[in-house]
Amino acid sequence: MEVFQTWFCIVLDKKNHSKFICYTHRKNGISNICLTDATDVWSTEVTEDTFKQSVGGSGGQRIALKSTVDYILNLRSACGQGGVSVVLHDSCAEVCVSSAAGDLSVTLPRLEAPRAPEEVKELLFRMAESKCGPPSVSPVKHDQYRPAGVLQV
Template sequence: MESGAGGASTSLSRNEIYGMVVNSGDGDRQYLCCTSGRGGVFNICITNASDVWSTEFTSEKLSEHRRQHGVTSTEEYKTKLRKALQGVSASLLVEGSTATLQLGKDDDPRGLTFHLIKLPDAETRLELQAVLFGMAGRVGVLEQRLEREGAATASPVKSQQRSTAADFEPRMHTTGGGRTSAAVKKRLPGASLINPGSKRKVKATGVAFEDSEEMKQ
């Protein structure tokens, strides 16, 4: 894709950041904010699905912005942007062909300010295409992750069910002819059916006494 920064190609990295931000100058209308690799360097874009605004950093402009805000690396930019979008501490003001993105509260000394410009129509279409494909790829990755986590969660349950069922199956042993048969213990005479390890109690029948008259005879 052609970009506005020296004609370099647009290459979105694999760890793109997507989030919604509210435009305070347009009746609190929501815009999509995302990272981009325009010009081969870190950039931020916002879009309302029809127009795109970009920071249009070159290597020199990005280095200057880092010095002004005390940012040590591109990863720090991404971390601050992600936290601001997730914590709803990002604010946006779109004014025609320019836009201002603020990360953090106004009184936050660690806050970041980005100035964006509106892209020409031809570059807008290419950037929107890149955003669409990037989000589709992200959805695919999340679906695969959910499937793997679901399979991993279900596996221990199936193993436990198989183990429990095996506990109730009769033990098998091999006979002389090589055939297997269920090993059933022989019940000894007088053994209890309920508790095979104990003797069955015999009901008392009482003692028979002979009549005293008969004994006298």
């Protein structure tokens, strides 16, 4: 799995079981962990500082992760096994990860307008491209265009 590709999964709020999309992507050379319910967006950059703050674990427990890449891969793996949940707070969301490497959490600040709607828009297009591929570079002539699923007779 390419760590720098956009990746996403559905996670649940621990309290009310609301659904969220947790996703990672790379922007301007920096990995990001993000969360959205399609209305609000929470996001943080995964830097060495973020990594060091999160891997300490609770009660001084040390987490067996060595780099920010390990951190992202651990999140992805745990999500695939149902080991990721969310707790919402007033101005942030806490993503909780339980995995073989240990338990950790990362706090994601809420994005404000106009960044939040723009982030949701970018996510939707990333998701579509992951299913359909990138858009064609050359323009399609009107008579060549056929909506998917429509046969011309």
